[in-house]
Amino acid sequence: MTxxxxxxxxxxPPPGCPAHDAxxxxxxxxxxxxxxxxxxxxxxxxxxxxxxxxxxxxWIVLGYRENLxxxxxxxxxxxxxxxxxxxxxxxxxxxxxxxxMVGWQPICVFADGEEHARLRSxxxxxxxxxxxxxxxxxxxxxTRQLVESPAFAGGSADLVRDYAxxxxxxxxxxxxxxxxxxxxxLVEPTLDLMRGSETAAASNATVxxxxxxxxxxxxxxPGSSDLASHLxxxxxxxxxxxxxxxxRLVLVAAHQGTVNxxxxxxxxxxxxxxxxxxxxxxxxxLPDALEQVMWDNPSISVIPGRxxxxxxxLGNQQIREGDLLLLCIAAANVDPEIRPxxxxxxxxxxxxxxxxxGPHECxxxxxxxxxxxxxxxxxxxxxxxxxxxxxxxxxxxxxDWLTQRPASLPVRFTPPRATSHQAPAPAQxxxxxxLPAAEETPPARPAATxxxxxxxxxxxxxxxx
Numbered sequence: 001m002t003x004x005x006x007x008x009x010x011x012x013p014p015p016g017c018p019a020h021d022a023x024x025x026x027x028x029x030x031x032x033x034x035x036x037x038x039x040x041x042x043x044x045x046x047x048x049x050x051x052x053x054x055x056x057x058x059w060i061v062l063g064y065r066e067n068l069x070x071x072x073x074x075x076x077x078x079x080x081x082x083x084x085x086x087x088x089x090x091x092x093x094x095x096x097x098x099x100x101m102v103g104w105q106p107i108c109v110f111a112d113g114e115e116h117a118r119l120r121s122x123x124x125x126x127x128x129x130x131x132x133x134x135x136x137x138x139x140x141x142x143t144r145q146l147v148e149s150p151a152f153a154g155g156s157a158d159l160v161r162d163y164a165x166x167x168x169x170x171x172x173x174x175x176x177x178x179x180x181x182x183x184x185x186l187v188e189p190t191l192d193l194m195r196g197s198e199t200a201a202a203s204n205a206t207v208x209x210x211x212x213x214x215x216x217x218x219x220x221x222p223g224s225s226d227l228a229s230h231l232x233x234x235x236x237x238x239x240x241x242x243x244x245x246x247x248r249l250v251l252v253a254a255h256q257g258t259v260n261x262x263x264x265x266x267x268x269x270x271x272x273x274x275x276x277x278x279x280x281x282x283x284x285x286l287p288d289a290l291e292q293v294m295w296d297n298p299s300i301s302v303i304p305g306r307x308x309x310x311x312x313x314l315g316n317q318q319i320r321e322g323d324l325l326l327l328c329i330a331a332a333n334v335d336p337e338i339r340p341x342x343x344x345x346x347x348x349x350x351x352x353x354x355x356x357x358g359p360h361e362c363x364x365x366x367x368x369x370x371x372x373x374x375x376x377x378x379x380x381x382x383x384x385x386x387x388x389x390x391x392x393x394x395x396x397x398x399x400d401w402l403t404q405r406p407a408s409l410p411v412r413f414t415p416p417r418a419t420s421h422q423a424p425a426p427a428q429x430x431x432x433x434x435l436p437a438a439e440e441t442p443p444a445r446p447a448a449t450x451x452x453x454x455x456x457x458x459x460x461x462x463x464x465x
Contacts, residue, residue, distance in 0.1 A: 026051045027060070027326075027401045033301060034404075037062055037331035046335075047315030050326070052401070053098055056086050058305070058324040059317065064335040064353070066315045067327050070306050072358035074112050077306035077325060079360060081110055084307050085322030100193045100204040101402065102304050102324070107245045109360065116359060118236050123246055124363045126230040130175060132370060139374040142170040147382050147416060156389070159379075159409035160263050160398075165191065167375050168258035168368070175367075176247050177218055177226030178210075186210060190255050195400040211247045215240060250364065256403065257299035258368040263405040264297040265289050265376055270409065271392040286380075288347045290373060294333075295346050298354035299368070301330035302402045329353045330404070386413035 025036055027050045037060075040048035046063025061067050070077045081104045086092050092099070104110050108119035143163075146152070151162035166187055173183030189203035214228055223229040227250060231243045238246070268289050284292070306325045313319065333352050334342060346352075355365040380386075388395075389410045396407035 024049055024051050026053070026055070027058075027302075032397065033399050034330065037328060041331065044317070045315050047317040047319075047325075049317075053096060054091065054093070056091055056098070058326055059314075059319060060302070060326045060328050060331075061315070062328050062331040062335070063315055064332040064338045067329070067332040067353055068357055069314065070325060070327060071353075071356055071360065074359060076309055076312055078112055078309050079110055079116070079306060080104065080112060081305070081307060083309065083322055084324055085320070086324065088322065095201055097195075097197055097200040098304075100200050105245045106239070106242045107249050109249060112359075119238070119242065119246070120363065122231050122234040122236045122238055123250065125234060126227045127250075127364050127367060129225060129230060130367065131225075132366075135171065135175070135367070136370060136374045138174065139167070139171055139371050140378045142167055143375050143378040144382065145170075147379070152415065155415050156410065156412045159266050159411055160406055161408065163375075163379065164259050164262040164266065164405075164409075167262065168255045168371055171371055172251055172254045172258075172367075175227055176251060177214055177223055177228035182210065182214075186251070187255075190252055191259070194252065194256050194402055197400075207248055207251065208244065211244045211251070214247070215243050253300075253362070254364055254368055254371075257362075258371050260297075260299040260403055260405040261290070261293060261368060261372045262375060263409065264293045264299075265372060266379075266409055267395060267406045268293055269376070269380070270386075270388050270411070271395075284345070284347075286373065286377060288345070290369060291347060291350065291352075292345060294354040295349075295352045296334065296342075297404070298329045298333060298352070300354075300402060301328065301399075301404050303327040303329060303356065304402065327353075327356075329356075382416045383411075383413040386411045 025040075040050070040060065041062045046061065046066045048060050048062060050058055050060045052058055061070055081087070081102050084092075084102070106119075108116050108123060111119055146163055146167060149162075151157055157163065166184060169183045169187045169190065170180075173186065174180065186207060189206045192203040193200045193207065215232070218226070218228045218232055222232060228243070228247055231238055231246060265286075269286070272284065272289075304324070304326050306327065308319045308321055308323045308325065310321045311319065314325075319325070329352075333339075333354065355362040389412050395409065398405055398407040
C-alpha cells in the first residue's frame with residue numbers, strides 16, 4: 001500500500017483533530033531538538049512530517065542517504081521557493097517569521113540550473129579572492145581586542161555572548177567591505193532573523209538597509225578587495241538587488257554558522273576529556289575538535305529548504321508537488337545507518353553534511369572554519385587557564401527551528417597583559433596585494449610552555465609512552 005501524505009492536498013488539519021495531535025510538532029517550539037529528531041525517526045523513518053509557524057506543514061529529512069538524494073537531485077527537489085504550495089494557497093502572511101529564510105530572493109540559494117551557476121560564480125570568485133593569511137591576522141587581532149574589552153575585565157566572561165557571537169561579525173563585516181564600527185551593530189539583528197521570531201522580519205529589514213547603503217558607497221568609491229566591490233564589478237552582471245541579497249547571504253550564513261561552530265567547539269574543548277586530558281593514551285587536537293563538532297553539532301542544524309517539483313517518494317513517504325522539505329543536517333550526521341556507534345571519533349573524516357552537498361554545497365565553509373580555528377587557538381593562547389564556572393551538565397541549549405548552540409559558557413581565567421592591537425585595513429584581504437613588510441611577522445604571543453612543534457592542542461594524536 002502506498003504511504004499517504006499526513007495532510008492530503010496540502011490542507012492543515014485544525015487543532016484538536018487526531019491528525020493534528022498524532023505526534024506532529026511545531027519545530028520552532030522545541031527546546032531539545034536532538035531528542036525530537038530521534039523521536040521522529042523512530043515514528044516515521046528517515047522522512048517525517050512537522051509543523052511550522054501558523055501550523056504550516058513541511059517534511060523534515062532525517063536520514064543521511066535521503067538528505068544526499070535531495071541535495072544532489074535538483075530536478076526533483078528545487079531550491080526555488082516560489083514552488084511552495086503554501087505560498088500559492090495563501091497560507092504564508094506577509095509578516096510571517098518564516099519569510100527571511102524561505103521567502104524567494106534573487107540569489108543563488110533560490111536558483112537552479114544556469115541561473116544558479118551565474119549567481120553562484122560571483123560569490124565563489126569573490127570568496128576566492130580572500131587572502132587567508134590576512135584574514136587569520138585579522139581574526140587574531142579581533143580576538144585580542146575582545147579579550148581586552150570590558151566584557152573580559154575581572155577575569156570572567158561568557159564565551160558565547162562576549163566572544164563567539166561578536167568575533168565572526170567583526171571579521172565577516174570587514175571582508176564584505178564595511179567600516180570597523182558598522183559590524184558590531186549587526187550582531188543581534190543577524191542572529192534574530194534566523195530565529196524565526198516575531199521580530200525576524202524587522203531584523204532582516206535592518207540588515208538589508210545597512211547593506212543597501214554599503215553598495216551605494218562602494219559604487220561611488222569601490223575598494224580593491226572587498227566582496228561588495230567584487231560583486232559590483234563581476235562579469236556576471238549582478239543587479240543592485242542581487243548584489244545586496246548576496247552580501248546578506250554571505251553575512252548571515254558566515255556569521256551564524258561560525259558563531260555556532262565556535263560556541264560548540266569551545267564547549268567541547270572545555271568539557272571533553274579527550275581534549276583537556278587523555279583518553280586511551282590519546283589526545284584530541286583543535287582541528288580534530290572542529291571536525292567532531294561539524295559531525296555532532298553542525299552549525300546549521302536544519303537547512304530550509306527544497307521544494308518538490310512533482311509528486312515523488314522519499315524515505316517511504318509520498319511527497320507532493322510543491323511540498324517544502326527541511327534538510328535536517330543534525331539528524332543526518334548521526335543517522336544510525338552510517339554511525340551505529342557515536343562514541344567512535346571521526347578525526348579526518350569530512351563526509352559529514354554540515355556544508356551541504358551537490359550544486360548548493362557551501363562555497364565559504366573554509367572561511368568559517370578558518371575564523372573558528374584561528375580564533376579559538378588565539379583565545380586559548382591568551383587565556384590558557386580558563387575553566388568553566390558551572391558543571392558541564394548545567395550548560396543550557398539555545399535552540400530555534402534552524403540552529404542550536406550552548407546558551408552560555410561562563411568561564412574564569414587570569415586576565416592577560418594588554419596588547420592594544422588595531423585591526424588591519426580591508427586591503428589586507430586582497431589576494432593580489434602583497435602584505436606590508438611590517439606585518440610579515442605576526443605580533444609576539446604570550447610565552448608558552450609548549451615545544452617548538454606548537455601548542456599541544458594542535459599536535460597530531462599521540463600515544464603516551
